Amino acid sequence: TCETACNRAELDAAVSIHAVERFLGDYAIREGLMPAFEAEPSGKRVLVVGAGPSGLSAAYHLTRLGHAVTIREAGPMAGGMMRFGIPKYRLPREVLDAEIARILAMGVTLELDSKVEDIEAAFAEDGFDAVFVAVGAHLARRTAIPAHAAGRILDAVSFLRDMELGTEPPRLGRRVIVYGGGNTAMDVARTARRLGAEEAMIVYRRTREQMPAHDFEAREAEEEGVLIHWLRTIKAIDETTFTVEKMRIDEEGRPQPTGEFETLEADTLVLALGQDVDTSFLERVPGVTIAKDGVVAVDGQMMTGRAGLFAGGDMVPSERTVTVGVGHGKKAARNIDAWLRGGRYEKPAKPELASFRNLNTWYYDDAPPRVQGQLDLLRRQTGFEEVEKGLTEENALFEARRCLSCGNCFECDNCYGVCPDNAVIKLGPGKRFRIDLDYCKGCGICAAECPCGAIKMVPEVP
Numbered sequence: 433t434c435e436t437a438c439n440r441a442e443l444d445a446a447v448s449i450h451a452v453e454r455f456l457g458d459y460a461i462r463e464g465l466m467p468a469f470e471a472e473p474s475g476k477r478v479l480v481v482g483a484g485p486s487g488l489s490a491a492y493h494l495t496r497l498g499h500a501v502t503i504r505e506a507g508p509m510a511g512g513m514m515r516f517g518i519p520k521y522r523l524p525r526e527v528l529d530a531e532i533a534r535i536l537a538m539g540v541t542l543e544l545d546s547k548v549e550d551i552e553a554a555f556a557e558d559g560f561d562a563v564f565v566a567v568g569a570h571l572a573r574r575t576a577i578p579a580h581a582a583g584r585i586l587d588a589v590s591f592l593r594d595m596e597l598g599t600e601p602p603r604l605g606r607r608v609i610v611y612g613g614g615n616t617a618m619d620v621a622r623t624a625r626r627l628g629a630e631e632a633m634i635v636y637r638r639t640r641e642q643m644p645a646h647d648f649e650a651r652e653a654e655e656e657g658v659l660i661h662w663l664r665t666i667k668a669i670d671e672t673t674f675t676v677e678k679m680r681i682d683e684e685g686r687p688q689p690t691g692e693f694e695t696l697e698a699d700t701l702v703l704a705l706g707q708d709v710d711t712s713f714l715e716r717v718p719g720v721t722i723a724k725d726g727v728v729a730v731d732g733q734m735m736t737g738r739a740g741l742f743a744g745g746d747m748v749p750s751e752r753t754v755t756v757g758v759g760h761g762k763k764a765a766r767n768i769d770a771w772l773r774g775g776r777y778e779k780p781a782k783p784e785l786a787s788f789r790n791l792n793t794w795y796y797d798d799a800p801p802r803v804q805g806q807l808d809l810l811r812r813q814t815g816f817e818e819v820e821k822g823l824t825e826e827n828a829l830f831e832a833r834r835c836l837s838c839g840n841c842f843e844c845d846n847c848y849g850v851c852p853d854n855a856v857i858k859l860g861p862g863k864r865f866r867i868d869l870d871y872c873k874g875c876g877i878c879a880a881e882c883p884c885g886a887i888k889m890v891p892e893v894p
Contacts, residue, residue: 434449440834443793444800447832451822455823457527457531461527467538469495476562476772477559478564478772479501480563482503482745483507485514486745486757486760486761486764487745489759489762491535493761494765494768494769495535501541502540503540507545513746514754515528517589517616518619519595519622521622521816521819548565550716565747566757566760567745569746570589572589572707574705575705578667578668584699587703588612602627604629604699605700607630607672607697609700610634613637613642614644615645618650618653621633621658622652624702625657626816632659633660633661633698635661635664635665636661636662636664638663642681655809655812656809657813663687665677665679669701673697674698675693678694708726719736719739720738723749730743734748742767744760745760785839786838786885791885802823802830837883841886843861846882847881847887853871856878874892
């Protein structure tokens with residue numbers, strides 16, 4: 433992630449990029465800020481299938497590029513897994529609704545309860561010039577567990593969806609087992625505690641280090657009283673008694689049975705074993721290839737084998753997170769825009785990154801990070817108020833100033849002051865500097881004294 437890659441982590445602690453960006457997002461909502469875009473209307477129409485993170489992101493960027501965008505969403509509300517898969521204590525609905533409203537205010541058309549069954553009709557009959565399919569993974573995976581007399585068994589997707597749509601919370605009983613080790617499993621277990629379950633247990637067949645859930649999710653779940661049984665797999669169910677087998681990790685990192693068993697008691701089992709995407713509506717589209725695992729094959733431009741049909745988010749091979757989905761939407765928008773204009777989007781070359789060894793860190797002050805506050809533990813376990821609290825304006829500005837500006841000149845004037853030949857010329861505020869090569873001897877003092885590694889010495893070519 434951006435924070436694990438942050439050079440400041442080697443100095444004291446990474447910049448809390450997430451917290452700063454969250455502050456900016458909250459500020460934009462509070463102040464009613466709207467994105468500026470001046471692209472001329474292209475006259476092209478694009479259909480986005482699915483109003484989840486990837487679809488909404490694509491619609492936002494396509495609109496900024498001048499295209500007319502319509503989103504068709506099969507469900508009754510926009511947001512996708514952000515609404516139906518992420519609990520309110522992690523993503524307040526007023527925040528989600530405000531972000532969606534901003535996109536719609538840009539001129540995007542949203543059609544709810546509009547399941548797309550025929551892609552070819554969207555091109556031929558509805559007159560769309562391109563289509564971006566971004567259907568989320570809303571189909572729960574199941575597993576076969578021998579059961580003499582099974583008790584109450586739910587799937588995580590339906591459980592979380594019912595929490596959003598249901599008029600009353602699902603009845604779980606006093607003890608709940610959640611089977612799985614992803615973020616969804618953590619969300620279900622934490623939600624169960626909030627609904628009054630005295631015992632919420634997660635059963636996962638691998639170790640904590642191999643768990644796909646974020647480490648902070650597991651930590652917060654345990655803080656709220658969730659018990660996690662690592663290296664366990666459910667072998668049989670007899671009403672409220674669950675027989676689980678202990679596992680071990682072999683040399684290749686795979687879980688293997690040990691033949692040792694124990695029992696757990698629970699009133700409800702919730703399966704959180706992953707999700708799949710419904711791609712059946714693409715099976716009749718010529719040129720579209722769907723793999724055995726249900727994902728859609730796309731090229732480097734995110735286009736399928738059918739010209740003008742693009743795919744992203746959960747539908748393509750990738751990590752299934754909101755962050756990745758939003759990124760896919762932006763990437764797809766750029767590629768769709770280029771294709772509609774008869775070209776091909778070429779990703780610009782990335783500048784060389786400044787590593788920690790390129791920095792002169794003694795120029796920077798010690799600055800411990802400003803940490804976001806959290807809701808107190810009692811309120812976390814009894815309600816759905818947001819757990820993570822944002823930074824104040826003062827703390828957000830302080831945290832932003834902790835950035836070392838790696839490889840990016842911030843006009844500290846060091847190079848200007850140390851150059852013995854007056855070869856560094858100031859161009860004015862915000863314009864940085866220019867090196868007068870007629871006077872520069874190549875001594876390298878400017879590069880050596882640059883705090884952020886923005887100056888690089890290269891051999892002179894005759």
